[in-house]
Amino acid sequence: MAREKIHVGLEIGTTKVCAVVAECRRDGEMRILGVGESPSRGVRKGEIIDFKNATQCVHDALADAEDRSDHQIKDVWLAISGGHINSLNNRSSLTLPEESTISAKEIESVEFKAKEAGIPKENVIIHSVIQRYYVDGQKGVIDPHGMMGTKLEADFHIIHGVTNRIQNAIRCVREFDIDVEDIVVNSVASAQVVLDCQQKEAGVVLIDIGGGVTDYIVYKDGAVCHSGVIALGGDHITNDLCIGLRIPIARAEKLKIEEGSAITENIPPGDKITLKNDTGFSGKDIERQMLNMIIQARLQELFIILRKRIHDVVPEHFLGAGILLTGGCSLMRGIREVAESVFSGTPVYLAHAQSVSGPMSAFENPQLSTCIGAAKYAQAVHAEMPEETIFDRLKGFLSGRA
Amino acid sequence: MITYPRWLERGIDKEPVLRLLGIGNAGVNIADRIAVRASLPLETIALNSDQQSLNASVASKKVALGPLTTHGLGAGGDPEMGLEAARESLSELRLAVDGADVIFLCSGLGGGTGSSTAPQLAELARANGSLVVAIVTTPFQFEGRRRTQQAQDALRIISQHADAIVHFENDRMAEITAARTEAEQTFAACDDILFQSVASLTRLITCSGPMPVALPDLLGVLSSGGGSFLFGNGESDGGNRAHEALEIALRSPLLDRGRLLHESKKVLVHISGPASLTFAEVATVMQEISRSTSPLALLHLGVSAAKDDSAPLIVTLIGHCGTAGKESKAQPLPTSEPIRKPAETLFVEQPTEEIPAASRQEPAPTKQTTPKVKQEDLPLEPIARGRFEKIEPTIVEGEDLDVPTFLRRKIKK
Structure with a gap:
């Protein structure tokens, strides 16, 4: 019987802090034991701006998760995000002595060399994910271990971010003597549970639109080929509504969730939404056309930026599995239509965590994709046996432990 | 200062003579308020064709205009009649401006008396070598085009003679007070502005320092x-x-x-x-x-x-x-x-x-x-970033994405 291990994924999001306690079996099964949530304060655009408040929120979320899962949390896997996170692709090569086989040592040193990529001094590498190896120029080598060759080359996808900002998020958790076992970038975490091997092989873009930031990751031929973060999210829609409709921010948020849509067609002219009056707010009639127009403009812009960035790396017609949207903002009505109009010809789907068991409400919620993904990533890293073939790219993540 | 013989002739130690003339109903009102409000070194003269208004005035000197033309009942908003009255009392008008170094002419333009007499007084005073400051109001838009036209004609003539015009459009009265202010207070605020201008001009001229x-x-x-x-x-x-x-x-x-x-x-x-x-x-x-x-x-x-x-x-x-x-x-x-x-x-x-x-x-x-x-409205005005005001902006390709998209795209509301 496989040994069971419990992993906790934690995400300090802009809208809420959530912690997922998951039981992971060696055979790859993962079961969610409990989800703890707390509305987030002191976080903007995925980064902590008010340490004290954010710490309190982390505490509340972890306490909630402990209650629900009946498990005492000792260490967590922290999903991080923020506009400072960047990525690049780097190739390194290693010349081997004559007549030698490639061993773990050689693979390690080729990765080490790849990490010498030119990243800014204040940044640190969070992940270095193997894309492909070349042995003596032979393409598409998945695992060169034990192969013979004189020249080993490797393409790595390197994700890096500003050290201090990452440290702040970690310190937030360590305040309560809870250890951060490792960190994982949002997009990498989400990809663990939302995407499957076929999709990664066919070419897929995963866009995780959260409250403050949008994380995206592009897979092609089974490997990560691009990833990034744009500090735009649902908060921006709320802010736009607050400015455009001249209503308080709390009202704007509520209106966005309850009535907001990104479709401006087929609205009966003069269709109005009446906001009831409240303390300090004297009620207002909002034109639906205006509301939807503001939302559509913002989302359209976001997708246009994404398209530009993705197109530079992978032309759309190579994305066999299309585009998947997840994250809290993917719940916005009409978001799929807007995305399809921007990425014309590429199918767009709404997605949530797959291949996990537990309460349906947890994994079917796209807001939790990242958090569940962080736990899954933990499992993938922990399953250190080479025969583990849950994910083809496991090896990459293994070595990706910074 | 050759054009102002009075200023030349005036002895160094002699205080300048400042005179406030209120012409017409509105003008007398303004002059009264100014006279009551503060003890400025001003001689106040009320000139009107309406005897009732003159009786109520606090001015030290009162001049009835055209008693034979209007019978002390006022010009009734007719500038022709006002002109007639002014002609009749020409000698009184001349007397009113005589010997003053600075003349403040207060008048509400657009009516009968003020619109016709004020320009003439301005001309007389100027010819007399005085410094002429006209303090005039122009009627509300809702008083009709006729009055507006009369006021504009009068203002044009006054501006040819007066050295300075303090012009207050009644239409702007609404701007200076809150919407629900009582009418009395609104008029008082309006008068206050006119008073301030007279008071400070007086101070400017008389103050040494x-x-x-x-x-x-x-x-x-x-x-x-x-x-x-x-x-x-x-x-x-x-x-x-x-x-x-x-x-x-x-x-x-x-x-x-x-x-x-x-x-x-x-x-x-x-x-x-x-x-x-x-x-x-x-x-x-x-x-x-x-x-x-x-x-x-x-x-x-x-x-x-x-x-x-x-x-x-x-x-x-x-x-x-x-x-x-x-x-x-x-x-x-x-x-x-x-x-x-x-x-x-x-x-x-x-x-x-x-x-x-x-x-x-x-x-x-x-x-x-x-x-x-x-x-024009400069594009430099603070651009709305709302709740993202104080944090690091998201800038992609030179655009600050925290500013609402619809504002940057200038999508019409």
Whole structure:
């Protein structure tokens, strides 16, 4: 019987802090034991701006998760995000002595060399994910271990971010003597549970639109080929509504969730939404056309930026599995239509965590994709046996432990 | 100052004679309020064709206009009748302006008496060598086009003779008070602005001090080249009095909340304060003013200090904005001259056509540039970033994405 291990994924999001306690079996099964949530304060655009408040929120979320899962949390896997996170692709090569086989040592040193990529001094590498190896120029080598060759080359996808900002998020958790076992970038975490091997092989873009930031990751031929973060999210829609409709921010948020849509067609002219009056707010009639127009403009812009960035790396017609949207903002009505109009010809789907068991409400919620993904990533890293073939790219993540 | 013989003749030690004339019902009202409000060194004369209004007035001297024409019942809003009355009382009018160094003409234009008599008084006073400051209001839009037209005609003639016009549009009355203010208070606020302008002009002329205002400077700023007169006045005796007084002055409705100051080519700043007025305070005020005026504007500074310490610090801003630029003083005497020029004033008639040298240099460039000085809404205004105001902006390809997309795309509401 496989040994069971419990992993906790934690995400300090802009809208809420959530912690997922998951039981992971060696055979790859993962079961969610409990989800703890707390509305987030002191976080903007995925980064902590008010340490004290954010710490309190982390505490509340972890306490909630402990209650629900009946498990005492000792260490967590922290999903991080923020506009400072960047990525690049780097190739390194290693010349081997004559007549030698490639061993773990050689693979390690080729990765080490790849990490010498030119990243800014204040940044640190969070992940270095193997894309492909070349042995003596032979393409598409998945695992060169034990192969013979004189020249080993490797393409790595390197994700890096500003050290201090990452440290702040970690310190937030360590305040309560809870250890951060490792960190994982949002997009990498989400990809663990939302995407499957076929999709990664066919070419897929995963866009995780959260409250403050949008994380995206592009897979092609089974490997990560691009990833990034744009500090735009649902908060921006709320802010736009607050400015455009001249209503308080709390009202704007509520209106966005309850009535907001990104479709401006087929609205009966003069269709109005009446906001009831409240303390300090004297009620207002909002034109639906205006509301939807503001939302559509913002989302359209976001997708246009994404398209530009993705197109530079992978032309759309190579994305066999299309585009998947997840994250809290993917719940916005009409978001799929807007995305399809921007990425014309590429199918767009709404997605949530797959291949996990537990309460349906947890994994079917796209807001939790990242958090569940962080736990899954933990499992993938922990399953250190080479025969583990849950994910083809496991090896990459293994070595990706910074 | 050849054109102002009275100023030349005046002895050094002699105080200038300032006279306030209230003409017509509205004018008498304004003059009354000014006379009641403060003890300015002013002689007040009420001139009206309506005997009732004269009876109620507090003016020290009252002149009934055209008692035979109007029978003391007023001109009834008819300028023809007003003109008739003025002709009848020409000698009284002449007497009213006689011997004054500065004449303030208060009148509500658009009616019968004020619209016809005020221009004539202005001309008479000017011919007499006095400095003429007209304080006029123009009717509300809702009073009809006829009245507006009458007021405009009168204003045009006055502007040909007066040295300065303080023009207050009644339509702007709504701007100076809150929407729900009682009518009485609104009118009082309006009168207050007119009062302030008279009071500070009086102060400017009479005050001596470490740095008195030179008359050519004042005239240069006031010369009514057809534009509007900017005026701001603020007083404070608090701890931060210099700053506060200036703030109040800049908020004046006649400055359009300080915006018009940018367009002014000449600005006169007068700071009057208690004996304890410091140079640092003067410097503070001037620095702040130079920030809100155009860099090309010519600033005139006057400083006066009172003897006692209890006087508040008063900042007065006077500027002239030639936005209209339509009426020129080049042809000062219109063909339709209302009254024959009195023969005894002929020797000063020539000067009436001449603008003092100091003011002459100024209007020319103003008029040339005026059509362009109209300020547009600059794109520099703070762009709405809302809740993302204080945090690191998201900038992609040079665009600040925190600003709502619909604003950047300029999608119409």
